[in-house]
Amino acid sequence: MTYKNRKPSIVHDSKEGYDKYAKFYDKTLEYLDSFEQGKLMGVIGKIKGKKVLDVGCGTGRIVRALTEKEAIISGVDLSSEMILVARKKFPKVEFAQGDAEKLPFKDEEFDVVVASFLIVHLKTLQKAFDEIYRVLKPGGFFVVTNINQRKAPKLKLAEQNKIVIDSYYHMPDRVTKALEDSFFFVEKEEFVYESGIWINQIVKAVKK
Numbered sequence: 001m002t003y004k005n006r007k008p009s010i011v012h013d014s015k016e017g018y019d020k021y022a023k024f025y026d027k028t029l030e031y032l033d034s035f036e037q038g039k040l041m042g043v044i045g046k047i048k049g050k051k052v053l054d055v056g057c058g059t060g061r062i063v064r065a066l067t068e069k070e071a072i073i074s075g076v077d078l079s080s081e082m083i084l085v086a087r088k089k090f091p092k093v094e095f096a097q098g099d100a101e102k103l104p105f106k107d108e109e110f111d112v113v114v115a116s117f118l119i120v121h122l123k124t125l126q127k128a129f130d131e132i133y134r135v136l137k138p139g140g141f142f143v144v145t146n147i148n149q150r151k152a153p154k155l156k157l158a159e160q161n162k163i164v165i166d167s168y169y170h171m172p173d174r175v176t177k178a179l180e181d182s183f184f185f186v187e188k189e190e191f192v193y194e195s196g197i198w199i200n201q202i203v204k205a206v207k208k
């Protein structure tokens with residue numbers, strides 16, 4: 001196939017894009033894990049018996065690790081197809097379809113909220129951070145990761161068929177500022193580096 005005949009990648013919003021990409025997503029798990037280098041679970045710490053919500057849970061990459069920590073887990077995601085995959089893998093976990101900016105949960109339901117590689121798909125952070133603050137119990141905490149991705153990658157569905165999902169770059173300072181603007185206290189901030197460049201920011205923010 002010549003360059004001229006190659007199909008252009010279509011840009012999708014998160015729901016549409018991840019609905020299409022859901023059955024291919026788990027091929028990327030090891031690659032995604034490499035952005036955390038084991039640090040995320042260290043920041044989350046001990047959560048045995050705690051009520052934990054994974055926002056933008058996808059196919060449950062983080063749910064697996066949270067299960068190993070013996071937490072009581074719920075997952076929420078915009079994409080029903082991603083949730084379908086997650087449900088098959090974790091039949092005992094409660095999954096809901098919903099938007100981080102309008103979470104389908106009551107006030108102060110969770111001890112811990114985790115959002116891994118979610119905010120790269122949010123144009124602005126405040127609404128989602130306010131919602132996460134709302135569903136957390138006082139004294140609870142939120143752990144968020146922020147991938148250093150300035151350009152959305154092309155995701156391969158099948159041979160010659162690639163899509164792009166709307167993504168947004170967030171400067172680390174803006175992430176901590178947005179957390180503070182949602183009344184969180186930023187307790188810990190860690191960076192994962194590769195070849196001297198940060199590739200992932202991990203922040204723990206507490207609802208005092």
Ligand SMILES: C[S@@+](CC[C@H](N)C(=O)[O-])C[C@H]1O[C@@H](n2cnc3c(N)ncnc32)[C@H](O)[C@@H]1O
Nearest residue numbers: 014018056057058061077078079099100116121
């Ligand atoms: C890169 S995946 C990350 C999945 C999982 N957290 C992980 O670390 O493997 C991003 C996920 O966020 C979901 N997502 C994007 N925007 C969302 C929103 N506004 N509310 C809830 N989920 C959203 C997507 O559907 C997708 O499943």
